[in-house]
Amino acid sequence: MASTKAYTTQLVLLILLAYYMAQSLNQNVHDDVIQQLQLIPQYVENILKDEPLFEQYAHMLEDQHDAYFIGRNLDYASVLEGALKLKEVSYVHADAYVAGELKHGPIALIENNSVVIAVATQPHIAQKTISNIQETIARGARVILLTTHQEEVKNVQNTYYLPDIEPTLQAILVAIPLQLIAYYTACLKECDVDKPRNLAKSVTVE
Structure with a gap:
């Protein structure tokens, strides 16, 4: 899983x-997405x-018990997945938050040396997320963006920096x-990444 x-x-x-459903409904779709x-x-x-760079980033989490992920819009879906994977394989407690809601509670958790992983790839809201990142840095957080x-x-x-492609x-x-x-x-925490504890290979129960 x-x-x-x-x-x-x-x-x-x-x-x-989604692309082919839009086509069938005669919606305006851009071939750029498929290309x-x-x-x-x-x-x-x-x-x-x-890859060596991401291994370097992982060292920031080696001695951490908690990590915080933030993003907006589609980026929020991405950070939810990122937090889930970190929990599943490394057993680091990780929470994902909508960056715009940071001031309404989650920012109270940020302290010196907290690790915040942020995603800002959607052009119309990226700068707002980056602004939220600055708030965490002001409170001593170490950020991966x-x-x-x-x-x-x-x-x-x-x-x-990721390639500048279609935001979707x-x-x-x-x-x-x-x-x-x-x-x-x-790997740094010497966890078995091929057999995460308590994680089923497939969903077998309701």
């Missing part, structure tokens, strides 16, 4: 399903070349760094 291929292929399938979807394997290959080259970022040392496809690419961070964190 804790596999990258299971999650990313489901995303691709859902995107294709860029065909380039995803190339983008993933390039991201995998940066996944964003795109078109976003201006200040004071975040650990920033990874970013969730596929974001999953790769998030899951690699979870993987290397588990």
